Amino acid sequence: MTLFPEMFEPVLSSSIIGKAIENGIINVKLFNIRDYTNDKHKKVDDYTYGGGAGMLMQAQPIYDCHRAILDEIGDTSIRTVYVTPQGSLFKQKTAESLAQTGNIILLCGHYEGIDERVLEEIVTDNISIGDYVLTGGELPAMVMMDCISRLVPGVLSNEESAQTESFDDGLLEYPQYTRPEVWKSKSVPEVLLSGHHANIAKWREEMSLLRTKERRPDLYENYCAKNARNEGEKAQNIDKNT
Numbered sequence: 001m002t003l004f005p006e007m008f009e010p011v012l013s014s015s016i017i018g019k020a021i022e023n024g025i026i027n028v029k030l031f032n033i034r035d036y037t038n039d040k041h042k043k044v045d046d047y048t049y050g051g052g053a054g055m056l057m058q059a060q061p062i063y064d065c066h067r068a069i070l071d072e073i074g075d076t077s078i079r080t081v082y083v084t085p086q087g088s089l090f091k092q093k094t095a096e097s098l099a100q101t102g103n104i105i106l107l108c109g110h111y112e113g114i115d116e117r118v119l120e121e122i123v124t125d126n127i128s129i130g131d132y133v134l135t136g137g138e139l140p141a142m143v144m145m146d147c148i149s150r151l152v153p154g155v156l157s158n159e160e161s162a163q164t165e166s167f168d169d170g171l172l173e174y175p176q177y178t179r180p181e182v183w184k185s186k187s188v189p190e191v192l193l194s195g196h197h198a199n200i201a202k203w204r205e206e207m208s209l210l211r212t213k214e215r216r217p218d219l220y221e222n223y224c225a226k227n228a229r230n231e232g233e234k235a236q237n238i239d240k241n242t
């Protein structure tokens with residue numbers, strides 16, 4: 001649900017998502033909220049009660065647009081996600097949960113936001129893509145669509161899916177290299193040319209840890225805490241069984 005459906009078209013017709021839609025693996029339908037306004041001038045926004053800068057999207061067009069979608073898909077248990085900086089943070093886990101729900105409605109705000117009363121009526125989840133403010137929910141909605149879609153079976157080829165596991169363990173991905181073997185006097189790390197799979201796996205794990213520690217100390221701390229817990233639980237189980 002958006003006032004700017006044209007923003008989505010280049011994204012939905014390109015690359016992996018474009019192919020998935022073409023092959024009918026995922027299906028996206030854009031609803032222009034403006035098509036549902038009762039106002040004869042097609043107005044969808046108005047001034048904010050209590051004052052303040054900017055315009056607010058009105059309840060009626062959004063509510064009627066939402067009703068039309070529910071009628072069309074005949075699924076009243078569907079989740080309606082309001083894409084907003086006032087939401088909980090979108091993470092890989094959020095995408096995994098949404099990828100399992102079937103149909104999803106994404107509601108994109110624009111201007112200063114949306115009348116709270118319609119949000120109370122229709123929204124099941126409030127989600128933000130990060131602690132910064134964009135001009136509208138369209139780009140965040142596309143970020144979510146991309147991230148959720150690549151988890152739908154068949155969207156990625158097997159080769160691509162194999163590379164998706166990395167964020168699951170809460171670590172950043174290790175560095176990767178392709179041909180040529182030497183570029184600007186920089187060689188590919190020796191171990192990657194060795195063909196020794198165990199050593200390669202060990203090197204990659206170490207690089208993941210190092211990179212996470214340097215670039216995302218918050219993730220690194222969580223990882224260490226979780227692993228310490230797991231180790232503790234393992235030790236307890238061993239104690240119990242002996």
Ligand code: ADE
Nearest residue numbers: 083084085128129134140
């Ligand atoms: N709309 C504007 N900024 C946003 C953000 N960071 N996340 C989600 N929706 C938004």
